[in-house]
Amino acid sequence: MSLSGWLPILAGVLAAATPLLIAALGELIAEKSGVLNLGVEGMMLVGALTAFAVASGGAGYAAGALAGALAGVGLAALFAWLTLNCLASQVACGLAITMLGSGLSAYAGRDYVSRTLDGMALIPLGGGFGFDPLIVTGLLLTVLVWYFLQRSRAGLVLRAVGESPATAHALGLPVRCIRWAAVLFGGACAGLAGAYLAIDYTPMWVEGLSAGRGWIALALVVFAGWRPGRTLLGAWLYGGVGILQFHAQALGIAVPAQFLGMLPYLATIVVLTLIARDPLTQRRHTPASLGQPWHPHA
């Protein structure tokens, strides 16, 4: 196939991977601090609706994306208060946040279902090429998260909190504040991922717009073994499988579409099994206190 044949495929893969990537990076940071937030899908939906409402109200795409991220932060704050201050179960609260987010966005979004919005304009590079600002944001975010976790002192502190909150506390680190910040960052990313779907990718608002992408993002974090670089590769893989199977179908190539659709999940199971077989890797990358409530006075 010529270059012009591959370009739309590459662009499609990048676009399909972006919401998964952004949401997964946010969840990765939250999980590295030891908090498992299963509410990604709900935060994405609320972010998507808020972004669409703001952008279709004429405030512009940047404002829409920002509003979407803030809406995700709002829902994440509720989650953080419940799990970090009230010590409620992270799993139960995460599921509740997903249900709340889906219901809330469906209810509040009824009037936006019929509205239309033009997709975001590309930033031109010349020569007929251009790039999508949110796709580039996702790529930059990957680098930033990698640098933060692997090369900065603050990242080291975050990882320490995720490994052993009691030890971190004994060292005088503000464990709860750090976890709050990590959860809020996760919410902002989920909201931004939702915003990307609503104002850029589809661009539309309907109930259940994210169609399970929040759950794929959660799987992606595990698939990537809590590493940003692998998260990026995983997002490309997840996005790429979808796009390639569409192209194969339209070309008339006999691929069982269901099989290709299943591949990412199969890969996740395989990776989980491999991690489980190698205790060293598991210890090196899985936050040891993931999902466990911790309180300084408990």
Place this chain on the structure above:
Amino acid sequence: MFSPRRRQLLQFAAATPLAAAFASVPRPARAAFPKPELPLKVGYVYVSPIGDAGWTYQHDLGRKAVEASFGDKVMIKVIESVSEGADAERVIREFASSGYGLVFATSFGYMNPLLRVAKQFPKGIFEHATGYRQAPNVGIYAARYYEARYLTGILAGRMSKSGVAGYVAAFPIPEVVMGINAFMLGMKSVNPQAQVKVIWVNAWFDPGKEREAAATLVAQGADVLTQHTDSTAVVQTAEDKGAYAIGYHSDMSKYGPKAHLSAATHHWEGYYRRVVQQVLDGSWAPDNVWGGIKDGMVGLAPLHPAVPAEVGALVATKKQDIIDGRLLPFQGPLFDQAGRQVIGAGAKLTDDELLKMNYYVEGVVGQMPK
């Protein structure tokens, strides 16, 4: 969430001897339902939010028509987003036990819950869309969507420059396959070289995937797109990519002001008015209706101004031919994708054969998932 199951009827129908249900169920003996007290309480159960276009939206237009025609003789209540499991039975029973004399259940998956409730409330009248099981107080109804698909295929065939149309489809069940084939045959009738490329997204509702599939089809040379999924994403993608689009369920022109050539639309207004009138007259009896364009249950949205008058006239003629029974979309000789003859010249597919359709006709590109 939008639920897929309503359409799986045909899959089940195909797998059971009940497939013949649509075509030839012996009509149960007339159970007399006396004239109801006024106002007649009518309940509607919807599987998804009403929204602004789509399957449920069209049923709700029918509901509004009943309200407009019968005024205070009826009292209508709607419950939307009722999932097809235990919720459905609860909602239908709630209607039946609080004096609703007529209940319309508008999704395939309501079939078994509805039959259970109907058995317990033999005086209530129940109407079930797209199911295949009747009872003395349960009537069923569906529409021949494929007739409108054939006409939109003609439109696509005349408007396409590349001769390639793209079709975004949800699941390979006979109802969807019937639509693809009818569209292909319509397109082929005006352009023998025409091709329809199909992409299965394996979801009834996933705007992201529908958009990706639509963009893929455009990248591979399709310049007219249509879909058998639940969102408006394909029409919007066509608008963005400068391709033509043909909507489904509802007129989707506002989602693609430049792209939307027409749409294959569903219409329940006439049917709902007729049933309500029969119930009010005390003349209702369970029936099994599979209505087409002739019955006003399927139609075409207004054509885009860019469609040349001569093409519009052709579509109108063919539409009249279908109404008059001169033209059957699935008329012999019919060849499958591999070129094997399915039926010879002069023969036609029976309703039973239509409801079991699991092959592509000649001209469709792609492999049907098994």
